[in-house]
Amino acid sequence: MKQEDLIKKWLDNSLNSQEFEAFKTLEAFDELTRLDNALQQFKPQDFESNTELEKLQFALKKRTKQQHKWLKPFIQIAAILAICVGFYYFTSNLETNFNTELAQKENILLPDNTTVKLNAKSALAFNNKNWKSSRAIDLTGEAYFKVSKGSKFTVHTSVGDISVLGTEFNIKDRDNLFEVVCYEGSVKVDYNKISRILKPGESFLVLDNKVVEKPKTKNTSPFWINNESNFKSMPYSQVLAEFERQYNVTFSVNDIDANEVFTGGFPHNNLDNALQAITIPLNLAFTKNNNKISLKRE
């Protein structure tokens, strides 16, 4: 066999024993062995598959974390946008609120110069932003309106809606009592399925969910505007409720018929006078104890 073939076979580690003997006798054998031994020193550094794999996994984990980093600023921007939009939406729909406490009255001037007087323990809310397109007000309690001329003006109460064009009227929406009195112009009242247009002096009264007819009034404004309360054939309970609102007191009542009809009034600025005004006509006696007043038959 030729030297070249032997060397090639040696390179492929495929010499059989006979050939290996022949290979040993080759002139180049010593040289090749020396070369081969020397080459072993060029071995690469050991490659620890396991430690290298750990390194790789660590690098990959770090990388996936980094890949999510771009997401962070996007989320921040999105959050800020969401807050801005939410804030805008919230404020643009936010209603302007007015509340009065017990024994407190308030004058309010609406954006269109409509004046509203809010009686004690009442609340009024309207949307300032939408005011031009729709003049609408939410009301609980009692208020007197002087509506300036313009588009339809609507007052929503818990039981009915009142809409007008430009007029003066009073709304009283209390427990078991709903009363609208028109003083100037005309007022349209929608209560349940009843719809009625009130002319000056006319009023619409609902007592305990029943519509009650009332004679025309000649007053040009409600009494409470002038710090007085006035009642015409009203249940005594309503009188006491109004009294409590105006003076921030509570009544305890013994054996008195709360549905007894009362006609008369009381001032808002003098407690003793007011108490006399509501008790004497019915022959009642009162005793005062701080904010508690007890009523008894004489």
Add this chain to the structure above:
Amino acid sequence: MAKKLHENICDEIRFNALFKKHAKDLSNFLYYKFGDHLNPKDKTQDAFIKLWENCKKVAPDKAKSYLFTVANNLMLNEAKHHKVVLKHQQTKPKHHTNESPEFVMEEQEYMQKLQSALSSLTDAQRTAFMMNRVEGKRHKEIAELLGISTKAVEKRIYGALKKLREDIKEL
């Protein structure tokens, strides 16, 4: 055609198995071809990271050649201007030696000659030759790793040996 068992290697277990199978060969291949100074281990890591990122696009049976190609390209980007130098490990001085100083010196000289002779081989020759000599890989295995024919491997290895012997004699 038989249905493939796995569509891709986007699975930690399969990926890790792939790493254990090919990482060492790849690292050594890079070392033989480009030398030590470009850090073949790091390039091996980079190649596997790239494979992981593209795991959906690389079919399992193409993964090996993908790895070798990517690592090779990564190296080439850096290797352009470097001359390949294989480091021979420092032989530890023996505590007691019968070797004469002349012999030791001759030995050192020989190693230096061998080193420069290896450097002057072509990349293809050196890679195949070192795989064969240092790792004892047979021609067929090398042919598979490099994606060439057995005949070509044999040619490269024999050519390398011939050139080395000549160079060492001349130097």
